[in-house]
Amino acid sequence: MNRNSNAYTFVFAIIIVTIIAGLLAFAATSLKPLQDANVKAEKMQNILGTIGVTGISREEAQGAFDQYIKEQLALTQEGTVDKNTDAFKIGLKNEIKKSVKNQRYPLYVAEKDGETFYIVPLYGSGLWDAIWGYIALASDKNTIVGANFDHKGETPGLGAEITTDWFQAQFKGKKILDESNNFVSVTAVKGGAKSGDTHGVDAISGGTITSNGVSNMIEERLSHYLPYFKNN
Amino acid sequence: MAEVKEALFSKQNKALLSDPLNDNNPISVQVLGICSALAITVQLKPAVVMSLAVLFVVIASNVVVSLIRNLIPGRIRIIVQLLIVASLVILVDQVLKAYAYDVSKELSVFVGLIITNCIVMGRLEAFALANGPWKSFLDGVGNGAGYALILVIVAVFRELLGSGKLFGIEILGHKAKTLAESTGLYSLGYENNGFMLLSPMALVTVGIIIWVQRSKNRKLIEQH
Numbered sequence: 001m002n003r004n005s006n007a008y009t010f011v012f013a014i015i016i017v018t019i020i021a022g023l024l025a026f027a028a029t030s031l032k033p034l035q036d037a038n039v040k041a042e043k044m045q046n047i048l049g050t051i052g053v054t055g056i057s058r059e060e061a062q063g064a065f066d067q068y069i070k071e072q073l074a075l076t077q078e079g080t081v082d083k084n085t086d087a088f089k090i091g092l093k094n095e096i097k098k099s100v101k102n103q104r105y106p107l108y109v110a111e112k113d114g115e116t117f118y119i120v121p122l123y124g125s126g127l128w129d130a131i132w133g134y135i136a137l138a139s140d141k142n143t144i145v146g147a148n149f150d151h152k153g154e155t156p157g158l159g160a161e162i163t164t165d166w167f168q169a170q171f172k173g174k175k176i177l178d179e180s181n182n183f184v185s186v187t188a189v190k191g192g193a194k195s196g197d198t199h200g201v202d203a204i205s206g207g208t209i210t211s212n213g214v215s216n217m218i219e220e221r222l223s224h225y226l227p228y229f230k231n232n
Numbered sequence: 233m234a235e236v237k238e239a240l241f242s243k244q245n246k247a248l249l250s251d252p253l254n255d256n257n258p259i260s261v262q263v264l265g266i267c268s269a270l271a272i273t274v275q276l277k278p279a280v281v282m283s284l285a286v287l288f289v290v291i292a293s294n295v296v297v298s299l300i301r302n303l304i305p306g307r308i309r310i311i312v313q314l315l316i317v318a319s320l321v322i323l324v325d326q327v328l329k330a331y332a333y334d335v336s337k338e339l340s341v342f343v344g345l346i347i348t349n350c351i352v353m354g355r356l357e358a359f360a361l362a363n364g365p366w367k368s369f370l371d372g373v374g375n376g377a378g379y380a381l382i383l384v385i386v387a388v389f390r391e392l393l394g395s396g397k398l399f400g401i402e403i404l405g406h407k408a409k410t411l412a413e414s415t416g417l418y419s420l421g422y423e424n425n426g427f428m429l430l431s432p433m434a435l436v437t438v439g440i441i442i443w444v445q446r447s448k449n450r451k452l453i454e455q456h
Contacts, residue, residue, distance in 0.1 A: 003303070003305050003306070004305060004306060008305055009305040009308055012304070012305055012308075012312075013308060013311075013312075016315065017315070020315060020316070020319045023319065024319055024322055024323065027322075027323055027326055028326055031326050031327065031329070031330040034331070035326070035329045035330045038329065038330070038333040042333070058333070157429070157430065
């Protein structure tokens with residue numbers, strides 16, 4: 001057979017592509033459940049991390065999640081609870097594209113050592129791509145007890161520093177409301193927050209746009225929860 | 233076609249394994265695959281996983297291409313090679329996501345970039361297309377190991393000098409906030425060299441390896 005003829009080339013290409021596509025499709029479908037479980041467990045770890053439940057493995061995540069998280073609420077813009085939506089399944093990446101009115105806002109109510117915590121998922125944009133995270137409020141719905149952030153493609157050493165402990169630890173003890181209970185959120189301040197500033201944390205040197213992204217994300221997301229916080 | 237049957241580990245076959253580790257190292261002599269050597273050598277663990285992934289891809293693609301080398305139409309051979317390499321890489325990526333999720337997050341885009349690692353395509357073009365499966369297998373092992381060797385050396389230096397750890401374990405002592413609370417070298421006032429964590433230092437480290445290798449093995453020095 002002439003291996004340089006057009007017919008041979010076409011037939012060969014078709015056969016090899018079919019074989020490889022079949023193999024890949026098989027691998028992808030058979031590994032999917034394991035991969036999804038990893039993603040789900042990581043989400044639980046992140047949520048629990050904000051209230052200080054750390055050091056649990058992915059295998060333990062489900063158990064710990066059931067133990068600490070008492071309620072998973074899908075809130076509306078007005079602050080009422082939408083009972084028909086599973087809060088855990090809300091993907092903020094797509095949810096955030098909907099109009100403010102049609103969005104559902106997931107809220108996790110946790111209980112640890114007799115205290116209640118409110119955990120709000122965050123999603124926004126950094127310099128290059130998406131950033132996201134979770135922020136936990138104490139039972140006064142004002143004081144931050146923990147926050148964690150992650151990102152898709154921020155610059156290592158600069159914007160990507162939002163994932164480090166020193167940056168996230170700063171949020172502990174900050175307040176989102178001022179003395180007269182008006183919402184002011186928490187901002188990453190370029191050049192460093194003044195000592196005693198309860199609404200500011202140090203921004204990252206060289207990561208200003210990512211830092212601003214974090215500030216905007218926290219303010220935008222938390223603002224939608226205020227009606228619920230006021231009523232409950 | 234009266235080919236004399238060759239021993240499995242003849243002198244020639246052994247050279248296929250050992251040459252890429254020294255005289256014909258893909259990174260330090262052929263200067264291929266530098267991109268990933270810079271990017272994922274900040275810590276030892278991702279470097280080792282990356283090495284294993286590349287090792288697997290080089291070996292598997294070498295063997296597969298070698299097996300069908302007489303069937304591949306010459307005009308689309310590069311595309312066919314790319315197809316095989318790409319699907320093997322996707323397979324590695326999927327398996328990592330399922331069984332080594334943390335490592336896969338750490339390596340992120342670099343697993344996908346194995347496709348563009350010149351070592352893989354280079355070995356297919358230069359070797360697997362013209363040799364049998366067993367030789368191609370050995371060639372894959374040799375070149376994958378040669379790549380791994382340099383990656384691990386660079387990662388050891390970078391993690392040890394940059395963060396004082398190896399595989400995430402504190403080797404040089406614990407660095408606390410104050411000098412008094414620190415242990416090991418840090419109690420003497422030692423500081424980590426943050427510069428080692430940045431990519432340029434990987435290039436410098438590779439450069440030093442090339443220098444040391446050539447000063448020991450003078451035949452590698454190009455004559456002008």
